[in-house]
Amino acid sequence: MSRFVADPRPALQWRADQAVRPIERITPQEIAVGLSFDGRPHTVLMATPEDLEDLARGFVVTEAIAAAQDIVAITVTTEELGVLADVRFPPGAGPRKARPRNLEGRSSCGLCGVERLADAVRPLPRLADGGGALAHAVIPRALARLEDEQALGRLTRATHAAAFFSLDGELVLLREDVGRHNALDKLAGGLLRDGLDPAGGFVVVTSRCSFEMVEKTVRLGCPILVAVSAPTALAIERAEAANLTLVALARADGHAVFAGGERLIETQPEPA
Structure with a gap:
């Protein structure tokens, strides 16, 4: 059994x-992960204890x-x-623009402990126009592959996943966590x-698409975000302002x- 899940827990179904009837349920591990910068504490996230350097x-x-x-x-x-997890920067550089926090960041929320409204919704860079085009038919194929590759999610049904695919639908990288922000x-x-x-x-x-998921994708530099669940109004507004293509309510059928539809095409181009 994976070390990222706890021993089966009893329950009554x-x-x-x-x-x-009595059942047993496998549950994911969730621990406190402290993030510090050059030894100075910044925040605490509740996360699955895997890929913490990536987190x-x-x-x-x-x-x-x-x-980076x-x-x-x-x-x-x-x-x-x-x-x-302590992140080290060059001498004299240090982190910049860190949002001040006075609470732990829980797995369900990306803004826990942020003290000021100005720190909650900050300016975003605008993604460049153009780039590669994504065929509509690639999206359900990617969803099917994502479902197959969620080892922790399949075992526990209690985690989120975030994955990166090439424009032709090949899975490049996948991460799972109890928190949707942590997975991303x-x-x-x-x-x-x-x-x-x-x-x-x-x-x-695999989660709902709140505005923080849009912002994280934009700051990563990825022009297309696909979410299984629905977006919020602010998520759509932020996607439009940042020139992000936002696809949501993604299902097999x-x-x-919701935004940036010019990057989506009807059919996948033939290989050159």
Whole structure:
């Protein structure tokens, strides 16, 4: 069994047309992960204890704290009450524009502890026009592949996934976590660590599409975000302002395009 899940837990299952019966359920691990910059504590995330260097690297970039190339090293250590990930920057540089926080960041929320409204909705860079085109038919194929590759999600049914696909639908990288923001940050960190170009494909997330998911995708530099669930009004507004293609309500039989539809095409181009 994966070390990222707990031992099976007992429960009583109730069904309207059946007798109550005892069951056992496998659940994912969720621990406190402290993020610090040059030894100075910044925030605490509740996360699945996997790919924590990717989580720290992705958080730094998608929260506009620093560029990936500004990171000198990431050290992950196990503490008595959780795990500490310390991000090191060049001497005298330090992180910039870190949003002040006074609470832990829970797995369900990307803005926990942010103190000021101005820190909640900040200016976004605008993605370049053009780039590769994504065929509508590629999206359901990507969703099917994502479903097949979610090992932790399939085992527990209690985690989110974020994945990066090439424009022809090939799975490049996938990350899972109890938190949707954490999964996307882990994906961002993994792509940046491997030197992959986020502009050359699209991101798929299994969660609802709040504005923070849009912002993280934009700061990563990926022009297309596909979400399984629905977007909020602010997510659509932020996507339009940042020139992000936003596809949501993605299912095997279709999807809805809320912004940036010019990057989507009816059929996939033939290989040159």
